[in-house]
Amino acid sequence: MRVLLVDDEQELVEALVERLKFRGIEADFATTKETALKLIQEKKYDVAVLDMKMPKISGLEIMEELKKIQPKLKIGFLTGHGSKEDLKECSLKGGCFYLVKPVDFEDFFNKLKELEEK
Amino acid sequence: MLKKIIQQISPPFLKGTNIYKEEQELFNYRNLWIGVILLISFVSILPLLILTFLNLNIYEKYIQAEVEYPLVRLISNTQKSINFFITQKKSALKFIVLNTPYEEIKKTSVLGKIYLDLKTSFGNIVDLGIIDSQGIQINYVGPYELKGKNYKQQDWYKEVLIKEEYISDVFLGYRNTPHFTISIKQNISNGDFFILRTTIDTSQLINLLGSLELDENSDAFILNQNNVFQTPSKFFGEVLEIFSPQNIKCIPDSKICEFSDSTGKTWIFGKEKIKGTPFSFVLVKKPTILKSGLSILKKETLATLVLGIAIVLVVVVIISTKLVTKIYYADLRRAALIHKVEHTNKLASIGRLAAGVAHEINNPLAIINETAGLIKDIFTFSDQYKEDKKLLSLIDSILKQVDRCRTITHRLLGFARHIDVKIEEVDLQTLLEEVLSFLEKEAQYRDIHVNITKTQEIPLIQSDRSKLQQIFLNIINNAFAAVKKGGHIDITLDYLKEKDMVKVAIKDDGIGISPENLKKIFDPFFSTKKDQGGTGLGLSITYGLVKKLKGEIQVESQVGKGTTFFIFLPVKAKEA
Numbered sequence: 001m002r003v004l005l006v007d008d009e010q011e012l013v014e015a016l017v018e019r020l021k022f023r024g025i026e027a028d029f030a031t032t033k034e035t036a037l038k039l040i041q042e043k044k045y046d047v048a049v050l051d052m053k054m055p056k057i058s059g060l061e062i063m064e065e066l067k068k069i070q071p072k073l074k075i076g077f078l079t080g081h082g083s084k085e086d087l088k089e090c091s092l093k094g095g096c097f098y099l100v101k102p103v104d105f106e107d108f109f110n111k112l113k114e115l116e117e118k
Numbered sequence: 119m120l121k122k123i124i125q126q127i128s129p130p131f132l133k134g135t136n137i138y139k140e141e142q143e144l145f146n147y148r149n150l151w152i153g154v155i156l157l158i159s160f161v162s163i164l165p166l167l168i169l170t171f172l173n174l175n176i177y178e179k180y181i182q183a184e185v186e187y188p189l190v191r192l193i194s195n196t197q198k199s200i201n202f203f204i205t206q207k208k209s210a211l212k213f214i215v216l217n218t219p220y221e222e223i224k225k226t227s228v229l230g231k232i233y234l235d236l237k238t239s240f241g242n243i244v245d246l247g248i249i250d251s252q253g254i255q256i257n258y259v260g261p262y263e264l265k266g267k268n269y270k271q272q273d274w275y276k277e278v279l280i281k282e283e284y285i286s287d288v289f290l291g292y293r294n295t296p297h298f299t300i301s302i303k304q305n306i307s308n309g310d311f312f313i314l315r316t317t318i319d320t321s322q323l324i325n326l327l328g329s330l331e332l333d334e335n336s337d338a339f340i341l342n343q344n345n346v347f348q349t350p351s352k353f354f355g356e357v358l359e360i361f362s363p364q365n366i367k368c369i370p371d372s373k374i375c376e377f378s379d380s381t382g383k384t385w386i387f388g389k390e391k392i393k394g395t396p397f398s399f400v401l402v403k404k405p406t407i408l409k410s411g412l413s414i415l416k417k418e419t420l421a422t423l424v425l426g427i428a429i430v431l432v433v434v435v436i437i438s439t440k441l442v443t444k445i446y447y448a449d450l451r452r453a454a455l456i457h458k459v460e461h462t463n464k465l466a467s468i469g470r471l472a473a474g475v476a477h478e479i480n481n482p483l484a485i486i487n488e489t490a491g492l493i494k495d496i497f498t499f500s501d502q503y504k505e506d507k508k509l510l511s512l513i514d515s516i517l518k519q520v521d522r523c524r525t526i527t528h529r530l531l532g533f534a535r536h537i538d539v540k541i542e543e544v545d546l547q548t549l550l551e552e553v554l555s556f557l558e559k560e561a562q563y564r565d566i567h568v569n570i571t572k573t574q575e576i577p578l579i580q581s582d583r584s585k586l587q588q589i590f591l592n593i594i595n596n597a598f599a600a601v602k603k604g605g606h607i608d609i610t611l612d613y614l615k616e617k618d619m620v621k622v623a624i625k626d627d628g629i630g631i632s633p634e635n636l637k638k639i640f641d642p643f644f645s646t647k648k649d650q651g652g653t654g655l656g657l658s659i660t661y662g663l664v665k666k667l668k669g670e671i672q673v674e675s676q677v678g679k680g681t682t683f684f685i686f687l688p689v690k691a692k693e694a
Contacts, residue, residue, distance in 0.1 A: 009481055009484070009485060012481075012484050015485070015488035015491065016488050019488065019491055019492050019495050022498075022499045078484075080476075080477040080478070080481050100480070100531065101480040102483040102484035102486070102520055102523075102524050103484070103487070104521070105487075105488070105491045
């Protein structure tokens, strides 16, 4: 499984990438939309984990852009707050998950696994 | 007792239940109340008074006219009849003296014939006499021996000399029957004169008055200039007695007057002088039924007026009191609403602030979390530190504290997020625990034991989370206020399958509520803690919220033993 993590907090995504790698999951990170788009054009990813709220852009918009390039991409969201309203649709289809920061890593890892199996 | 009744009926705005002092100062309900009562009373009573006054006045005038005109007409007609009666006699006598020479009339046979003729024509002639210029009756025909009698010194004789003719007052004479005399002076060619004098019985005059066919309450008679009865009166005296009315009051511009007799009874009367005679005709009437009807009408009208005013006043007071009470409550509600809105706004602001802070803290917290997690991973996955229990426990400690922070920030986010939510699935136990977490510190300080138990599996209910929070926070808060140090609050959850409802029982062992207060407990503005700043709105709002969620709320209490609130909530949200 290959995971792309997009969040403007570099320290967070770096740590997550390394922790995933310890568990045998290939992961890359991007701190901007541009980097994320560049990466997704280069490699195929199974899951993208997006920050819900990034400078000037929302996680949902990034999701749209990424899905244009890799339509089968599954999505997970991390957020500092917020309502789940927007995500009702995608969670119904089983295409995404949603976690509030700070996440319990075990929980996060399990959600990724679940998403991969679907 | 009386005080209690007065307290019961006196309107609430007079009791000084002013929770919102500024509002009360802006708006003085007592003055408003009195103002409304005065204004409505004035507006409704004034036309009533005017109408009554006008009505009575018009009616009085009408009755006066009804009484007066027939009376005036009768008096005038009768006066004319009497006048005619006397003038007729006078004219006959004048004709005789003009057409009978003195030499002739001196003869007893001639005078006798005239006497007989007159008696045949008029009937009531008593006698006839001729008096010469010396005052001596030189010829006389009649029932008495009056020939040769000297009248020179008598008043009537002097009067005739001046006035040429004279009608006397009524007198009784020898036979003790009332009669009067008519005397006519006739000059003779040699400068001498003689007087023809006749005595007329008044019986015909009395008959004339009798022919008026007056009713039993009326009386008609003739008076002379000195108010002496010339004909008998039915009520006031016999012939030659004096008629003495008292307290004469005359209606302006009218011939009708009122007087009272010696017994104080009121009469109305009209008087008219009979032309060419010393007599006046008088008609007296007891105040008529119409007139007495007027006084009854006056009394009845006044009684009706007083009753009407009393009813108007009662109604006005009741309506004004209700009106002002409504305004008072509306104002209180408005004030309470403003208060509540301010409070809600404050809560919302605090909520937003809390959410913002939580969000901001979540990001660094996430970094701490993942960084510490990474360190743990590095230790765990590398052989070098795997066995270092101390390091691992330190890292775990960091992760545990991050977890604690997360619980707090997540709860804050949850609370803020639910300020404006709709129906969602709610786990009541979790929600109750959340609510209790706000009171955790107080529970610790006051050593209050709070337990949540459930008798069976409780389904998730579809409801409004924030409203539920508000409901339970309020009731549990009240329970906290009721219990003493070391008290107990037991919350029991139960699922009622047949009703598809969840029953939440919140039981405390506090001071309890008295039965009379228990009845009013959900009424707005009812509070036993007004002096401590209670608005009396908490439970009424709670009641409203439960109703909004299609639930039920009940309460049981015993003074000294404690209170239990039961809240029933439907499992499935029903469309409102």
